[in-house]
Amino acid sequence: GIVGLGGTGGYVLDYLAKTHIREIHLFDGDAFSQHNAFRVPGAPSGKELEDELTKVAFHTRTYSKMRRGIIPHAVKLSAENLHLLDGLDFVFLCMEGAGKRPIVEKLEAMNIPFVDVGMGLTVHNQSLRGQVRTTTSTPVKREHVHAGKRIAFMTADDVNEYDRNIQIVELNALNAAYAVIKFKKLFGFYDDDTHEHFSVFVVAGAETINEDCE
Numbered sequence: 001g002i003v004g005l006g007g008t009g010g011y012v013l014d015y016l017a018k019t020h021i022r023e024i025h026l027f028d029g030d031a032f033s034q035h036n037a038f039r040v041p042g043a044p045s046g047k048e049l050e051d052e053l054t055k056v057a058f059h060t061r062t063y064s065k066m067r068r069g070i071i072p073h074a075v076k077l078s079a080e081n082l083h084l085l086d087g088l089d090f091v092f093l094c095m096e097g098a099g100k101r102p103i104v105e106k107l108e109a110m111n112i113p114f115v116d117v118g119m120g121l122t123v124h125n126q127s128l129r130g131q132v133r134t135t136t137s138t139p140v141k142r143e144h145v146h147a148g149k150r151i152a153f154m155t156a157d158d159v160n161e162y163d164r165n166i167q168i169v170e171l172n173a174l175n176a177a178y179a180v181i182k183f184k185k186l187f188g189f190y191d192d193d194t195h196e197h198f199s200v201f202v203v204a205g206a207e208t209i210n211e212d213c214e
Contacts, residue, residue: 001025001088003077003103004095005055007169008117010040011176012092013059023069025088029076032058038167082106090114090186092179101153104137104145113138113186115179116151119171129204132171134178136197138186144212150198174201 002009002016005028016024032055037044042062053061056072063070075081079102085091091107091114093100100116107114114137121130135150144150178199185192196210 001027001085001091003027003091003093005030005040005059006036006094007039007172008119008175008179009092009094010036010059011173012094012117012179013063014041015176015180017063017067017070021069023071024063025071025073025084026056026059027073027075027077027084028055029074030055039169039172041173077103085110085112088112090183092183093117094176094179096152098153100151104151104153108137108142111139115182116145117175117179118152119168119175121168124204128168130171131203132175132178132201134175134182134199136182136186138197141197141212141214144197148198148212150212171203 002012002024005013005026009028013024013026032044032049032053034049036055037049044058048058054072054074056074060070060072073084075084076099077084078099082102085103085106089112091112093103093114093116096118104116116135116137117133119130119132121128123129135145137145178201181190182199184190194210195214196212197214198210198212200209201207202209
């Protein structure tokens, strides 16, 4: 499942759609609008934007051209509908906001592995600085998420430069790539030497920091 079909979530879908996964469940209640077109893979036309589809409907229409099993849920996950996560094998959390906490607690309670992604950007001397974060939680290792505060449970009042619609699509793609690579490591597609459950790529320093290893 993919929760949040914004920039990073759109690239996660793009990568997963080209695997042998049987079903990909999409969760997002928002409409697909012009600013989304500059954050996701592909090139939506003016006509497609005029259709005023939800994000999940837009992406389902796009990726159903090449594969079966794209299942849209045009809802914002909340305490009332978390049952929609029942039966999923793995979840990518590609969202911000205080609403993330009950989703994380539900996934932990159901023992579902998940990857949470995020980035933080600031302006320094008229250039952007930032970090791209990947937090993994599995039945083998979960305590770091809360004890180490490895997931940002932000409120609507907490904003950074990302929220100003700056075009940083390559960081969205990078964040998604880190998440999907970790997913493929967990299922044995790629080898994994460190088994890290927290990884940060520092843009300005071009360095990757890996922590919370098994």
